[in-house]
Amino acid sequence: MLDLKHLRENFDAASTALARRSPEAAAALAPIRDLDARCRALQIEVDALKNHRNVASKEVGARKAKGQDASAQIAAMKEVGERIASLDAQLREAEAAREEKLLFVPNLPHTSVPDGAGAEGNREVRRWGAPAQFDFAPKPHWELGEKLGILDLPRAAKISGSGFACLRGAGARLQRALLDFMLDLHTKQHGYTEVWPPVLINAKAMTGTGQLPKFAEDMYALKDDPLWLAPTAEVPVTNLYRNEILRIDQLPIKMCAWTPCFRREAGAAGKDTRGMIRVHQFDKVELVKIVAPDQSYEEHESLVRDAEAVLQALGLCYRVMLLCAGDLGFCAAKCYDLEIWCPGVNAWLEVSSCSNFEAFQARRMNLRVKDAEGRNAMAHTLNGSGVAFARLNIALLENYQRADGGVVVPEALRPYMDGLAEIR
């Protein structure tokens, strides 16, 4: 959510910044100015009337205490009370209308974010490693996985439907090893605290991190309870501190969490249907930071490095993409994607999205910091995958495959797999 006070002074600048995302983004902001003016006019009027009532009610009390008659004041205030009730209702309505619109306005892109309308406008900022070379035609993961008996897509479809995967044997073990490895790396090397959160989420938390109200159709909802399945651990972990005022010396708060993630992929029908590039359920290790407002851009850079460390330790060739304004997620002010080269599907696959939300989420969830002078300010929140599954599995299978269909286990994972060096 954008800052109303800031918008009052900088409405046109905000509108221009949103136009860098899309015409729709700027249009979403347009009605806010008038709605806000109406709120303020009503508030001034109703506050004055309430003051009148408060003064008069005290007088009633004083007269009664002295045994005097107060029926004239009481009669007069009855009318004022009705007027207040009517204006209050109008004010609440106006505020709700303003809030409703504001919740659909995306964040302002940071000045360091390049222009661009879509993925083609993203800028590669660095690359690590070189694409693996093969003296045979590398196979896609679904062929490798099926032949090794570690990936069973047909049976997963039998119990859930298309877009679900089932890992078996060494495939399941590999995933567990990866989770363990990533959590160890982030907790022991990078200073994150491990968190195990709920993944059934209420509407307030979903609104706090920006999934609701705009993206309801992207998520799974429960039939008999007002709860949603988490699309990412970002939601429960960031919302841990919803409605709190943190002391500056508590920051930065760095948390990592392994959770399953559930996505309907409603807008992606027909895309990436083969294999497990795009699935409805996957595991992910997520990194979340809550930081002081003046630290968030430094913390953003180090967050990306923390995620990259996973891929480097696994020896996977990847590139870091700075997203352009048109490709930026709804809440993000700035975002880097990490993409791994996958030779089987012949594509760069996104395994991490590292975003700085500045105060956008904090404002929605009322998450504040008290600085050394005792002033409260909205905290800044960040998160990034460190990293996300399904695609990480794909990358390992496809990059470490051998001509005979076996898959080499990277050194870093062998301690987590009883020393296993190759899946065959």
Add this chain to the structure above:
RNA sequence: GGACGGGUGGCAGAGUGGUCGAUUGCGCACGCUUGGAAAGCGUGUUUGCCGCAAGGCAACGAGGGUUCGAAUCCCUCCCCGUCCGCCA
């Protein structure tokens, strides 16, 4: 799921219709005192909104109601505790 008891400021804990945004204690900050500290004394110490300002409005789990006036009375919901039931 059933029964009962609770939810008030950083914490503890008063307040059951009228100068209560809230007694008090602890904690914390600043000042005085001191060679320095402790003690003591004094002052201050929730948050949001409106307003150029003076100042005003709102909030005692959330939402509704009664009333001229609600922390206080009524209703609904949420959360916590205890006991019972069920259960991994």
